[in-house]
Amino acid sequence: RERAREILESDARRGSNRLGVEAMELLDAYGIPTPQGDVVSSPVEAEAIAEEIGDDVVMKIVSPDILHKSDIGGVEVAVPVEEVRDTYEDLVVRARNYQEDATILGVQVQEMVDLDNGVETILGMNRDPQFGPLLLFGLGGIFVEVLEDNTVSVAPVSETEAEGMLDDIDSAPLLRGARGRDPVDEATLVETIQRLSQLVTDFPAIVELDINPLVARPDGVQAVDLRLTLD
Ligand code: ADP
Ligand code: MG
Known part of the structure; x- marks a missing residue:
């Protein structure tokens, strides 16, 4: 609970009352399982996370101005590690095309979850x-x-x-x-x-x-x- 409070306070300090996947740790703090991954702010860091995950990944734009990420092409699934850096740039470009002055917190790189059996x-x-x-x-x-x-x-x-x-x-x-x-x-x-x-x-x-x-x-x-x- 203490950890959750810290997460909420640090996110609130960033100035927006709308939070997205960058607040995923809040769920972790309450024992709600989340896929492995992180939000990063550069293509190189994104690649490092993907290498850590060690398989194809999902990448999502992280912005308080974008509510439905997939509607603007802000979600890419099954991205191979070697395409992670380019995909990072693509996601940012799509977000900028959607809203030029959108606040972009970064990109989430996330483990793939098997939806076929889910x-x-x-x-x-x-x-x-x-x-x-x-x-x-x-x-x-x-x-x-x-x-x-x-x-x-x-x-x-x-x-x-x-x-x-x-x-x-x-x-x-x-x-x-x-x-x-x-x-x-x-x-x-x-x-x-x-x-x-x-x-x-x-x-x-x-x-x-x-x-x-x-x-x-x-x-x-x-x-x-x-x-x-x-x-
Ligand atoms: P949004 O709802 O903002 O468009 P989501 O994160 O819900 O963004 O992603 C949209 C869809 O992409 C999900 O409903 C799901 O079908 C698929 N998806 C997202 N993340 C994963 C993941 N880690 N593994 C597999 N599929 C995913
Ligand atoms: Mg969703």
């Missing part, structure tokens, strides 16, 4: 003036707007309530191994909902938060993207 879910929070923090869980990724399959619960949630959120969505069978898929690690998913519940309960300054996608897999979960707003 389900992209969304786990979020919206602070309601009447009800307090409302947790939202549902189907994520590209399906989020199309299917609108989600459920809401007031934080903090108990283990039973978190389990209930899983039961609530229409796509629950997808998580539980429909059509010969391996069922996802439900225990870790429930634990992750509770951990986020704890985070937003501990920090009233977080008014809005979205992990989209939270990839649920048979061997655990991975928070691949993060966006949050501080008051």
